[in-house]
Amino acid sequence: MTRVVLLGSSPGPDTAPTGLRLAALPGNPTVAERLRNQVLTMDPTPATIGSGDVAAALRALAEVAESATEPLFIIPENSVIHDELIYQINKTKRGALVLVAKEPRPVAEEEGEETEDDQLNGYVPIAEAEPEIGMNEVEGLPVRSRIGKTRVISVGTATHLVTRPNAVLLGPMYISARNAPMLAETCRELAAMASAFGDDDDLVQIITFGLVRKGVSVGIRGRRDLFYRRVTSQEQANEAAVEMSGFDEDRARLNNAVKGADGFFTTYFVSTYSRFIARWAARRGLTPNQVTLISIALGVAAAACFATGQRPWMIAGGLLIYFAFVFDCVDGQVARYARKFGVLGAWLDATFDRFKEYVVFAGLAVGWVVAGNGGDDIWIFALAALGLQSVRHLLDFSFGISNRRKPPAKLPTLALDARDDRDLRQALERRKVEQSSGVKRMLKMWSKAGKYRAVHWARKMIVFPIGERFAAIAITAALFDARITFLTLVIWGSVAAVYTLTGRLMRSLA
């Protein structure tokens, strides 16, 4: 469960959202009624922070955070937002997350191409930029936040200067249970210095200002394909309702169910359409575990086909193993789309992925012997493929553990009363320099090279992920024979093992 905190309109034009009606929506609800209904399943009795006095609001928020044992979801009461966006924000694995919108950049006139964020921006490089009080506005909020690629770098207020502000914090905010005590402490300190904030400073912006200066890593995400807006007048509420109806929320939910960062084969030959099978399955009421069972049945059928050792059946086996993999992707998508997660489902999926792959090895080896291609030495190939893949998996799992053992890197902090963020930026710069020595520098260059598509996909393919493995089995078994399949698996797998091991040894050294 999550503790939901509704913020009364914070400093700025105050219109009680109770009076604003969303006439375009069924039931003609007020903005506040709709939001309360949306968060009902998360928290039947959300905490409400009154509008008006900033210090009082901050103290009230501190009290809620102090008593919270679950994660916090903070959202202004006058928000018009998609259910799916609330869900996605609360699904984050980060310790803190805010919804942001970037300020549209003034177009540099002489150069047509977009420049990198931290480089020339049309004017001075950021390293020489002077901290300022942001006075631009985006969606009624002052642009006083500097965001990087993944997190909020620095936030200012009416009396705190920020270097090159580039975004606004729209309102919704997630704080993990672990960070709740820090939020409480920060809010108390902020309440004590409330006179430093201006009338146009937003409450979420003030909280984030405090958290960032205290060294909390506050992640960011944009609205992407979903709708969010704060409304302060009936006119805006009408506009928002119309605009929101132009979004396909179900499609956004479906797209979000597809896991990103997959391999090349999965991305281009499975994920392009697997989501529609997932939606179809979810609407038919199939559970993720039932889809897993379909996938297992297809895998076993493929192994049985391969075990005949005859060409037509080998081709059928290749097709079946491909669809076994498609349904393997679909089960996770159904789980995410239908929001049906379970410990058993996760275990079944992972365990039977391995089973499907290895039972196909056995089927191929049996087929080779049955077809009279010679003795049972093919089993040695099968053993090599099985042993190599098992050990390669264990390398991944064990390295994952060593990564999780490392304490998280501490971010630099800055006193709440420091007038500008120069010290913070310098500390970040120093950290960057320290981290870019020797091996770390090489690793960083290597990860930066991923921005080129060819490098990105080549790196994904060389590690021989599951999609590539199933595709390799399907194609080589259908066109050639079991020996070629095992040789492909062993050679590609060995290259992958050497490649990943090199990278990981270097990361362990760094």
Added chain:
Amino acid sequence: MITQPQAAATPTPDPDEERRRIQTARLLAYRDDGPLVHVLSGRLGKGLPPVPATLAALLAVIAVTVTGLVQPGFTMLLPSLIVLLLVLPTAPRDHLGRFDWLTPPLLRAAEFLAMIAVGLAAGAPKWLLFVLVYVVGYHTYDTVYRTRQSIWPPAWVFYAGLGWELRLLIIGAGAAFGLVTPVLAVLTAYLFVLFAVESVTSWVRLDKASAQAAADAEQDLEQSPEDALEQAAGEAEKA
């Protein structure tokens, strides 16, 4: 021996410390040490550094296999004894070193290789070896996939599964006495039934709702992927 990490004595353990403790317990569980290691590890003193010793064991098994030293008779015990002699003394170590994550994969590689080398040299049915490697591999995968969700297999499974050391000894001894096929068959069948029955009964008995809640709570202890990536690479790929 591998058991669910007990709740620390202090009421509010440091989250970083807590995470390190749990993750190290998982790493040790991946080694799949059995009863013999458990009995001996207290009496081995300081022990050997795990990665060099396990790597040496793997290379030595490769060497005796390639040079054809494993012949019918008591040399069949050679690969098993090499692995035992070199890897047993690594058990008392805490596995906190920066390269110690290599130990479980190296150990599993040495175990599989020794099994296959002995089995092939003794003329065991190759398909039976395939099934045995899968069954042992299944146990490791199972440990990984359960602990990933903060569900720990009961400690007795690791004992009853005999651990890498007893499995290797049994196969080596069976081959030395010319009984490799029946020994492999019985061992494979026993482990298959053990792991299969234990998995099914555990999942049937588990209170899945509270397990899910516990797994979610533990998520909070883990670093987010973005944070981890940011740390490893200096910056994450996208927001």
